[in-house]
Amino acid sequence: MTSGERKALLFLAGVAVLGGVARVVASPAPAPTAAERGALRDQIGAVDSARRAPPHASDRRHAARRKRVVRDTTSVPTPIQSPPSPADTPIDVDVADARALEALPGVGPALARRIVADREARGAFGSLAGLERVRGVGPALARRVASHVTFSGVSRPSGAGAVHSP
CATH class of the missing domain: 1.10.150.320 (Photosystem II 12 kDa extrinsic protein)
Incomplete structure (x- = not known):
């Protein structure tokens, strides 16, 4: 095998590897299972609850809001509330x-x-x-x-x- 043939073979092998990588990257992710969707919904509820909590536990104005727990975030969209302004x-x-x-x-x-x-x-x-x-x-x-x-x-x-x- 000549030097030119080796270079051509190496080039074709590189193209094949890159083509395989591109197919793997471009392939769609599998759909989440029902358990994964439930876990994701629970995590989103926990994050939303934490976002609504005041930054200081001593703030009594928001104590009632802290006691509420979001169980199902898919049924009713909840507005995002910003933390207290300076x-x-x-x-x-x-x-x-x-x-x-x-x-x-x-x-x-x-x-x-x-x-x-x-x-x-x-x-x-x-x-x-x-x-x-x-x-x-x-x-x-x-x-x-x-x-x-x-x-x-x-x-x-x-x-x-x-x-x-x-």
Whole structure:
């Protein structure tokens, strides 16, 4: 056998192997059995149930929803519910950065920067009343953000930080 014949034979063998691989890859997968379909339906139900559960077990608003178990997902389609948005989680004004503060209603980038600068210069706010010391935060805005914020720090007395010389 000559060198050219060997190369041709090797080429034909390669084409045959590739043709066999292509047929195996292109062949349809076997249909799932009834048991496999049932197991898949159970897994989909478990995933849907987990998606509807709140991210924190301490969230009591969603306790009733956690107790429900989806048994059959094929009879009635269930809407996909997204997890609570960051707006549902209170923002700790005493530690939040400017970007997080911008998520509050009525607080833009400039006011968020002023809040952070005031906190860094004068300490924690401690309450809505303390937050009102920032220029641009009045009683109306404080009421508007009240349900969206929390405070972990203790506000300093108004005279604290002032240095008095004799």
